[in-house]
Amino acid sequence: MITRAWRTWIGRVLGVACALAVLLAAPAARAAGPIVLDGEFGDWSGRSFISDPQGDASKSNGQGDIRALYWGTNPNDPTLYLMLEKWDEVNRPPIVYLVQFDINNNGDYQEAVDRQLVVIYTSNAQRSSVTVSLLNGAGVYLKTLALDEPWGDATPGGGTRCEFAVSFSDLGIVPHQAITMRAFSDQGGSQDATAFVQISPANALGYLLLGAAVLAAAWHMAQRRRVTV
Known part of the structure; x- marks a missing residue:
């Protein structure tokens, strides 16, 4: 069962991912x-x-x-x-x-x-x-x-x-x-x-950086949860 704490954690990770996607993809979309x-x-x-x-x-x-x-x-x-x-x-x-x-x-x-x-x-x-x-x-x-x-x-x-x-x-x-x-x-x-x-x-590193940033954010939040839960 997905607890409230896990839903909050997943929401934060997805929020970071969406924000980074907008920042990295917007210039390409405008071009x-x-x-x-x-x-x-x-x-x-x-x-x-x-x-x-x-x-x-x-x-x-x-x-x-x-x-x-x-x-x-x-x-x-x-x-x-x-x-x-x-x-x-x-x-x-x-x-x-x-x-x-x-x-x-x-x-x-x-x-x-x-x-x-x-x-x-x-x-x-x-x-x-x-x-x-x-x-x-x-x-x-x-x-x-x-x-x-x-x-x-x-x-x-x-x-x-x-x-x-x-x-x-x-x-x-x-x-x-x-x-x-x-x-x-x-x-x-x-x-x-x-x-x-x-x-x-x-050049083409935008999506790689996005993936790395999302993984880093997820790892960081997981570490915080491990300490506080």
């Missing part, structure tokens, strides 16, 4: 689907982002004025996907982004363990071009991640968005590791920067 680097941006709907106000670039011509920095991951894919959006669609001259990562999260972005992405984005009505280079925090070139890829808007006015990616191994991180990042822009000498944002990129 439109897997991110694909293809110059189409519907798959960024529901992704995490940090916005940047309009008109805060160093020049008043609107060039280089960042609007938002997006990030996300796909299941079973240890890759951090990023998308940068700017307010002005004119892409002549090309806009250059610098995305900095504080890998050990100590507030210093210029150490050898840290990483930087240099992104060059330009476009016209026919085609976009995105080139991405990987550097360490000290500015030493490590590798080219993308060369002249069509990963941006291509509109008659130019375009406002470009997407790109970097693997966890190239960043030197493991899933769920907390890192801090920020983005800078320069377009024709007009510069802008986002605020700092701390992220913990993950």
